[in-house]
Amino acid sequence: MELRSGIRVKRKMCETEADETTQTADITDIEIPDRTFSVFDWHYNQPFYVDKTLLMKALFAVHHTLITAPSRFGKSLNMDMIRRFVQIELDNEGKPIVLNVDKDKLCLKEDQPASENFKLFRGKKIFEDKEFMYQHFGKYPTINVDFSIVQGENFNQVMTALRRVVHTAFKEHAYLRKSDIWDRLRLNKKTFMKYYDSEEFKSLDEDETKHGLQILSEYLFGHFGTRAFVFIDEFDVPEHQFSEFYGFTKDEVVHLLKVANKSDHFEFVKSQFNGFLTKSRDRKDINIYSPYSIIKYISSDVYVDEWPDSIRSEIFKLSRMIKENDVDNEGISLFMQFLYEMAFFTPVSLVNGNLTLKMPNTTVCGNRGEAPRNGQISMDMIFTNEAVQPMGGFAIQSNKNNFDLSSEFDACATQIPLSGLLCYHTRKAPKVHCA
Template sequence: MKKMPIGISNFKEIIEKNYYYVDKTLLIKEILDDGSKVILLTRPRRFGKTINMSMLKYYFENTKKDNSYLFKDLKIFSQGEMYIKNQGKYPVIFITLKDIKNSTWEMTYSKIKACIEEEYDRFAFLAESDRLTEIEKEIFSKIRRGIAKESEYENSLKYLTEYLDKHYGVAPILLLDEYDVPIQSGYVNGFYDKIIEFIRNWLSGAVKDNNHISFSIMTGILRIGKESIFSGMNNLKVRTLLDNQYSEYFGFTEDEIVKMLRDYQREKEFEVVKEWYNGYVFGETQIYNPWSIINYIDNKSSNPQAYWLHTSSNDVIHDVIKNSNTRIQENLIRLMEGSVIEELIDTNIIYKDIYKEDNYLFSFLLLAGYLKVNEVRQNEFGFTVARLSIPNKEIRTVYRQEIMTQISNGINPMEQIKMVKSLVLGDVDTFEKIFTSLLLKTTSFHDSPESFYHGFMLGITTLLIDSYIIKSNRESGYGRFDLSMVPREKDKPAVIMEFKKANSKEELDEKAKEALLQIEEKQYETDIYDLGIDKIYKYGISFIGKEFSISRNKA
C-alpha cells in the first residue's frame, strides 16, 4: 500500500516517490476555463492549498526537463488538447509564506526577503540575459544577493514578472501561497501595520494592472479586503468557502474518502471517519479534513484522534477563548452541545477587527475552519446570514482542549474535571480545595468584575458537556440565574449557580449566602423540576480578588 504524504507538500515528490495522491488536477481545467487574471482562493489551514499550488507550478512551468510525465495518469490529461497544450508553457513564480510565523517584524521581514531571494535564485540566468538592460540586471542581482533596499523588495514581484516576460516572451504565472500567514503573526505580535504596508505594496505592484503576468493564483484564510491590499483591483476574483466554484479541490469529498478507505481495506471505518472528520461545507460540497484523514489512515488504528489539535492553526481558538466575552462563551457552549447559532457573516473581515463585533469573530471561525455553514440566506437589508455549527467531533475536541488549556495554568486536566464533578456530587470540600489552587495560579483576578468569574465558571463547566447541558443567564422562575448544569440523564442531580462580587474579604460569606438565598427566593429551579429532575444542588459563590466563599443548599 502507498505511504501517506504527511508533511509533504511538494507535488513532484508525492508523484515520483509514489505516495498516495487524491487527484485534484481538474483544478487546472477550472482555472483555465475561468480565465480570470487574478484569483484569490480562501480556505482553512491544512486543507491542501500548498500541494495544489505546487501541482499548478509543475503543470504550467517551462523547464528544461519535461514534467508531463507527472500528469500522464491523472485526470487533467484526459480533458483534451486545449488543456494539455498549456502544460510546460509558462515561466512560473511560486512563493509560499506558510512558514513565516515570527514574533517580530525584523524576523518576519528577514524571512520574506529570504523567500524572495530564493525565488530570484531559481532564475539566476536572468543576470546574464541579453533581453534585460544593465540597470535591470543590476536590480535583479542586488535582490538576489540580499543587498537591495526595502523599496526594491516591495517591488520585487513586479520586477521579476517584467524580467521573465522579457526573457521568455511569455508572461509568467504568479503563484502566492498562504499570503496572510505573516499578517496573522503581525496581528498577534504587534507589528500589524508594518506587515500590512509591506504586503500591500508587494502585491499591488505584482498583480494590479500588471500586463507582465498571464494570471495569478493566491491562497490564504482571509481576503483582507478592508486593508486596501486589493483596493482598486478590478481584475480580482475572490472565491471563499461559501462559493460553489472551486469547492471540491481543497479537502476530500465523500467519494474520495470512500475510495481511500477501500484502497486501504478499511471500509468498515467509514462511519467513524465521517463522525470525526466530515462536516465541512464548501459551497454545496461536503468536505472532509484532509490533514486529519491522512494522519488517521497512516496511524493504522481505528481509534480516531484530534490531529488538528497538533497544528499551529489552533492558535486561532486559543486566542478566541482567551478574549471572548460572556455572549461568545455562551454561543461556544451551544455549539459544543451540538446546537446551531445564527450570525451575520462578513467574508471581508480583517484581523484587527475580529473582536470589535461578535459576528466578525464567528465569521473568522467559519473561514478558519472551526465552524461550518448549515444554511445561508440574505436578510431584508441584504446582509449574509448563516446558520453555523461545529463540523465534527474532532473540532469539538479542539474547542474543549483549548478551554482546558486556558483555564489550567498548571492544574492537571484530571484535577479540573474532578473539580467540576464535585459540583454535581455536592462535594464542596473538594471543589474549594482545587478551585483555591486554581485561583492562586491564575493571573490577574484582582478587581475583576462578577462577569469575569461568571465567564470563568462557564468555561470550566463545559468539561462535562457530554453529560450536562450548560445554560447561562436564562430565565426561570422569577428571574435569570447565572449558570446551570442540567443532566442529560434525569436520575442525575442538576446544579444552579449564582455569583456575587464582594466589596471586602469580610463580606465574602455574607455575599455567598445572599446569592444562595436569591436562587431560593426567585425559584430558579422551576424549569429543572419541570424536566422531571428531583435533585438539585444550588450554589451561591462570592468572589474578591483570588479569594471566594461558597454556600450550598441541603439537596
C-alpha cells in the same frame, strides 16, 4: 502495463483506460511527513492519491481569484500541482526542455525523453483533455513565493523577512545571469544582481523590495516571451467552482477506504472528519473532509487527533477575554470569523441574513464522545483539548450584535449578548451561564 490505484496505464502514452475494479493496497505503514504532504510529485503515485488535476481547467476559466481553505485542506499541495503543470522545465544549462508533441494526439515522440513533469500528469484526468494539455502544459515561467517566514515584532523585522522572500524568488532563476536580455533589451544586469546576490539583497530599500517580484516577472517575460505565473503560499470571497478541489468528497473518501481495506470504517470516519459544508460548482451543498486527516487515518492503524495545536493557541482562549473584562461585540465578531476560517465551525443555514454555524465533527471538539461534566460545556475547552461533549448539535447563530446558542441536547434556544459567549448548560440547566 502498469497498475496504479485502479487505472490501467498502457505504455503507449496516448492510450489510457479506466479499470472498473478498485485495487486495494496495504498503506498502513506509510509515513507522511508534514512537508511531504504539500509536494505533488510525492503524492501522484501513492495508493491513496485522489485526482484533483481538473482544478487546472477550472482555474484557467477565470481571470482573477483568491482561494481560501482551512489549514491542511490541500492549498499548498494544489499550488505545487499547478506549478508543476504550467512551469517551463529547464535543463542543466537553464535552457527550456522542448517537448516534441503531436498536436492531435498529445503523444511524446518515441525518440524524445519525457519531462519529469509530463510523467506526473500522464494518465491523470487532465491528461484526457488533449487540447488543454497542448495549450498550457509546460508553457509558463513561474515565480514561487512563501510568506510563512514573514514574521516580526516591528516593521523593520517584517521588511527584513520580505527582502529574503524576494531574494529567494530571484535565486530560483540563476540562469538569467547568462540570458541575452541584458543586451537584447538593454536591461540593467546590476539591478538583477542586487536582488540575486546573497549579500547585496540585504541593502534593498522598501520601494525596491515592494517592486521586486514585478521586476522579476518583467525579466522572465523578456527571456521567455510569455507572462509568468506567480505562486504565493501562506497568503491570507468564496469561489465555489473550486470547492470540490480542496478537501475530499464523500465518494473520494469511500474510495480511499476501499483501497485501504477499511470500508467498514466509514461511519467512524464520517463522525470524526466530516461536516465541512461548502458549495459545489453547480451551487449545491456538499460536505468535504480534510485530506490531511483522512490520509493520516487510513495510513495508520491507530487514530491520533492531529488537529493543529497552533490553532488552540493560548492567545485565543475565551476565558482570558472574559476574566480581563476585555470583550466587546467587535472583538467577538472578529474572533468568531477567525474560528470559522480555521474550520472550527461550518455553516448550517442562512435565513433572513442570519447565519447559523455548528461544529462539524468530534475531532474539532477534541473529544471522544464522553458525557459532559456536570451538564456544562465551556467554549474554552475547545482550545485546551478538554471538551467532553459531542457537539454536532451545538449551534451559534449570528444576528447583528447577538449570537443564538441552541442545542439538540435540551432543545433550548437562548438569545445572549456577544460578551456573554462563554458557556452554556445542557438538560440540567437549560440556560446560558456566564462565569
